Amino acid sequence: MPKSSLSSDQVKEMLLQVADAIIAAEPRLSEADRNLGDGDHGLGMQRGMTAGKEKLQELEAGTPIDKVFSSLGMAMMSSMGGASGAIFGSYFRAGGKALAGQEVFDSASLAGFLRAGVDGVKQRGGAKVGDKTAVDSMEPAAEKAAESTALPLPEAAAAAADAAIAGMEASKDMIAQFGRAKTLGEGCLGHPDAGAMSITVILGAMRDYIQA
Amino acid sequence: MPKSSLSSDQVKEMLLQVADAIIAAEPRLSEADRNLGDGDHGLGMQRGMTAGKEKLQELEAGTPIDKVFSSLGMAMMSSMGGASGAIFGSYFRAGGKALAGQEVFDSASLAGFLRAGVDGVKQRGGAKVGDKTAVDSMEPAAEKAAESTALPLPEAAAAAADAAIAGMEASKDMIAQFGRAKTLGEGCLGHPDAGAMSITVILGAMRDYIQA
Amino acid sequence: MSKNSAKKIINDPLKCADELFEGLVLAYDGKARKVGRRSIVMNELRPDAPALLVGGGAGHEPIYHGLVGPGMADGAAIGDIFAAPPPDIVLEATEAVNRGKGVLYLYGNYAGDVLNFDLGAELAEEEGITVKTVIINDDVCSAPPSEKSKRRGVAGLVPVVKLAGAAAQTVDTLEELARIAQKAVDHTRSVGVSTKPGSIPATGEPTFELADDVIGLGMGIHGEKGVGLIPMCTADELAPKILDLLFADDLELNAGDEIVFFVNSLGSTHMMELLILLRAARPILEAKGLKVHQTILDNIVTCQEMAGVSFSITKLDDELKRLWDLPCESVGYTKL
């Protein structure tokens, strides 16, 4: 049954499913990075989410929502390394921080998480929309979620997930300014950014959990 | 027209043809060495015969027969290196020495050359018949030539060349005791020795020159 | 255990980074030790001196973590295969090498390394440790001179770490150490080519494609694009192409200048080819009036399965030359 809001334990359950979705998507994510980078993005995300699952499972029942998110972020940051360890770690940590004090996770929380997350990433990495990075999925998802705070959570989550996909699609036409792909120039064209693809997997899995 | 004996200049001409025959046989000789050794026998022989040709061409007309042979041997020894540089260098040097003072090359000279050549090789390398080395072609050729001193040179040369082939064929059934193949044990079986194959090329080219 | 099509002698392809790290600690024969999760630090450190910390992803051995030793780096923070070390590993290494005089981070210019070392520096500053950073960006073909901050760090890191390591044995302040390291970077340029793709142990798949009849000119050590593809050619044709790119860059090289000339193999290119390339390159260097103070030929900056070479030039002034001539020892580079 679609969930209109989540308890902290449900958030944890959701993030465990997010982790499984990323782990399952490893070959696709690595393949995307092979086209533009060094081919290890899926492996890094898999490593980060495997560590994240362990960390999430250790959390006591009722751990505050912000801590649930930031625990995942910390686990990713310290297990992954690489660009995406810092980027996705910051995403969940900064996004989580915005939810301090919140006892349920609803459409507004989603918007708050996505906005603070992408802002944290932009501050950390300096990339902006159009640079062919994960930001190209993060930013439209955050914008869409901000427009959708009046909608029920399942619809808001779906809208955000769709926006992330559109962002990833848009990244195909961009020339990279960050990361290993930045020296490819026009050689980038036609390939989506691997980190943006990870964001679509993450938001897709959140939507699936919320809608199920 | 078949030649019943050779002048020293004809010996030189014959050895130039021997050199060309070996150079042309390079792929076959290397292939034989790939089966049992390190695959370079043809290359080494090619190098040696190329140097040998140069040396032969520099010789003045009328250079004594023994010097013609030993010049080739010296050129091979100092350009090839490897087992076959020493072995084939010794063959032509020791074989040539036996012809000192001879003004024509006839059936008896052939027998003298082949005997002294194989004895020099045996003394240098310590291999005997059955050890799967060039000696397995050299020795039967020398024996056959010794039996054929009463025959005209073209027939004696043909008999020696045939004996060398038979020796190479026999080497297929031997287990190597020398050179790189010695650790192969039964893995040697079925493959002819590369150095023995070179001897068949050398004696075959001598026969062809003498018979032509 | 994932499949590994590259026929490598390993165990679990996903554990390569941890296991090679354990091997590396043993390779130091008791002169360096494991610290924390995945850092390596010399046992004997010069007291009251600024520290030199290097680091980066694994899979390029012996760099960076094989460059720890007397006269080289004091320690290294090590990431997973092709992944910069996470901030907590940077922190654990920072704490272990610090002797109260601060720590210089010296690493190659890759997004992941910059992000993680910066995060590590923030954590270290919270612990009261002063950190300075010098980023190695010697790869001429990755961006024009006007955009140096976009240039990658490649094989030039070896002479740079050697020079900074010598400085770390002699100077007393972090500022001095950083100044010299930056000078070593400013005086170093590299151009690389690739002939065969690399692979990641976890997948065994080639990380890029390269036809049999082409060479990637200016390619990075993961196969990042450079100046373009050129037809497969001879050593005598390739050496001047590489040197032309080096000479065209903004490091002034004048007749009489002394240099370190480093011919690096990406790993699957053998020493014979390095020697034949050196034979082609040296007369060109000499024709330009350059004096080779030291030649290095080795595979020190590598990439799993990858074949290719790079030339690095480090121009020595009096200060750098004095530092160069000090001895050093490490798993990756040793000099009497």
Add this chain to the structure above:
Amino acid sequence: MSKNSAKKIINDPLKCADELFEGLVLAYDGKARKVGRRSIVMNELRPDAPALLVGGGAGHEPIYHGLVGPGMADGAAIGDIFAAPPPDIVLEATEAVNRGKGVLYLYGNYAGDVLNFDLGAELAEEEGITVKTVIINDDVCSAPPSEKSKRRGVAGLVPVVKLAGAAAQTVDTLEELARIAQKAVDHTRSVGVSTKPGSIPATGEPTFELADDVIGLGMGIHGEKGVGLIPMCTADELAPKILDLLFADDLELNAGDEIVFFVNSLGSTHMMELLILLRAARPILEAKGLKVHQTILDNIVTCQEMAGVSFSITKLDDELKRLWDLPCESVGYTKL
């Protein structure tokens, strides 16, 4: 120019030996010089001392000719690819290293090397130079201990040349030098494996075949047959197999013995794998009570394109340990 299917950066495949030699002379940065046709000799030689001459075929770089230097060999006689140097090259090198105290020939046990060095020795004796010969035969898998004269020389030549090189810096007679070199040989054993075939530059063809799912256990450095083929396996499975073969041989290794442990790559096996193998091997050495005095991990004894590794153990007694601890420098191996 013959075809060269191995995608190597060379020029004329038939000129590789000459050209790598020219490159090698340059790599020595003026410390060694070209002598005669294809020999390399140190410029500064200890006066009135017995000389150490090494040599062999090319294509295995950096050995042998890359092992010339202070504390290593005085000179090297170099053959063509995979071919021992001819006698006149041995002679030219002999004359150049001799300082009136005679010359020790130290090389690997291959038919071609024995034949040509013996011929060279005869020529040298004619010139009044005393020559002694010590033949390196460390390859355990090439013959049983009862037939040591049939054993090949493989990677163990590196510690042997290092020890003999140190001796050449310290002893005064050829007899002493030969005694120590022979002791180093007697104290050294190696076992190698191969995972991918080599090739000869002139043909570019693989010199042997090896299926993707097998490893040649005990194979020589040209792919010569060893103990047999085993299924492709992990580093943790392979290390004990190699060590068992070493331990089963006739070099007594007892608890408390100190050793040099050398993990060599045949060239296309990367450092990561050497490190992972070292991690697997060291606990087994320690369980036997052996003390590793020095670990060496490198590709010093190689074969064009070939992948594979070997373990070499040199047992140090007091005399060898003292010699081991002396510094040395060369293109192929340097130690502080």
